[in-house]
Amino acid sequence: MIKTTKNGTIIMRVMCAIFFLLFTFLYLFEYQADILAVTQHVLAHGVTHYNRTIGAVLLTIILWVLQLVIFGLSGLSRRFHALTYLPSLLLLGVLTDVTSHVDQEPYLGNWLWGFPLIMAGYAGVVWVCRQLEPLEQSSGDVGVFSRISWQNLLVMVVMALVVCALGNSDRTFHFRMRMEECMVKGNFAEATQVGVKEAATDSSLTMLRVWALSENHMLGDRLFSYPLVGGSDAMLPNGASVKLMMADERKLYAHLGVVFIQKMRPRVYLETLHKAHRATAAAHDWLLCAYLLDRDLNQFVRHLAKYYPINEQLPKHYKEALIIYKHTTSHPLISYYNNVKEADYDDFQDLGDKYGNKRERYTALRDKYGDTYWFYYHYKR
Structure with a gap:
């Protein structure tokens, strides 16, 4: 029975380790790489540059080693094993808790005193859990689908969600x-x-x-x-x-x-x-x-001919601006006509006239004409 229980806890610990390694690497490599890049740039005053692959691998290994140390010191190997990952995951959240004003504000801020305080409380919780683990009755429920495995994985998921909440989103x-x-x-x-x-x-x-x-x-x-x-x-x-x-x-x-x-x-x-x-x-x-x-079409038209011939080779938004200019000016400085653009602009106006509700009109026009200067000119503020 002891051997079976031991094998069951090994399976559980392996599952927790795999979850931790995958989550930490993907979180650093896919989601927070750019945040860590700007953080390193600011802290190093632009002298060094963050590499997302090397950074993700090194940080994942360092945090995993920290977990192994905590596990070795605490000995939590059963129902409370997931708690050995808490310092590593909390540190992961702290490292990515960066504001958009990182160039003006202290990097760690309140974490300088908050993290040690949390770790002091954590040490107390670990001590209590360490006293409770020997008192647990073995249920013989072992393996991937055992209760102890899924209880620990649930705790890992909760801690991962906390990391996501702490990191810059x-x-x-x-x-x-x-x-x-x-x-x-x-x-x-x-x-x-x-x-x-x-x-x-x-x-x-x-x-x-x-x-x-x-x-x-x-x-x-x-x-x-x-x-x-x-x-x-x-x-x-x-x-x-x-x-x-x-x-x-x-x-x-x-x-x-x-x-x-x-x-x-x-x-x-x-x-x-x-x-x-x-x-x-x-x-x-x-x-x-x-x-x-x-939206200064008069100045736009005054300068356009200096840099572009007024023909069909004009960039898309310049054509669209000339269509609006033609429809809003009595005596235009430039006369530009494009059958396709004229028809599209008429459709744009007709679609807007179909909706009395401003929100519905905005949504309908954005969906169909949101990539045009017409939409920006008339509806973006």
Whole structure:
């Protein structure tokens, strides 16, 4: 009976170990890699770079070794065995409990005193459990489907959920850091695919999307297929509401032309850049899109012909803007006509007229025309 019970607890311990190793590695590699990358970047002041594979493997091994030490010291091998993983899993949650202001706030914060306090309480709980385990009556229920196995696995699942609750779960921040990680590596094409079907956004994410699309020469064709906020003010970092955490700001300004000593709002900067004849070809699209983001069609039209011939080769959003301009201006500076775009814009207006309820109208138009400048111009605020 003793041998059978021992074999049963071994099976249970192996199941717990497999669960822990798989959860920890996947949590670090798939979910929190970008958060750990920005954390290391900030703490190391950009000197070192986090590798998601090496980092996930090393942290998983370190946390597992910690569990083995706790198991060796506590001797909890039966009903309370899962508790030997608590310090490792709690530490995992602490490591990924990072705010979007990690560059301005202390990394560990309250955990500096909270973690030792929890561990002191944990030591007391382990002592009590250690006294209770020898008193348990063996039921002979062993194996993968035994009660002791599933009780321990249930505790492991609960602790894993606590880890997920502690770790950073801000989707927008995850998107931002994933994009910056791609852009640091020069993979701007992959950066444009991050969060492409998600509604979550902020001004910093808007800026990153502008930059990534520009590097791929798709700014005029795809910008308004993303959720955008902040207008033209969100196009460049300001150190507060719009900022870069890992990507090099100098590369951004080199992409556009030069950086001026005097701080300017993005639209003013782009206009000054062009007046000084220091703008790159990419900066032309940035200026045009700045006008579109601010819904300033008059300025957009005044500058469009400087950089593009008015024909069917125009980027998608520029065509859409010209259609709106034509329908909202009595004496347009540019006369542009496109049968397909005109028909689509008529359908866009007709679909909007079908719904009296604002929410229903917004949803219907977003589903069909959410990737157009028309939807942004008329319905995004």
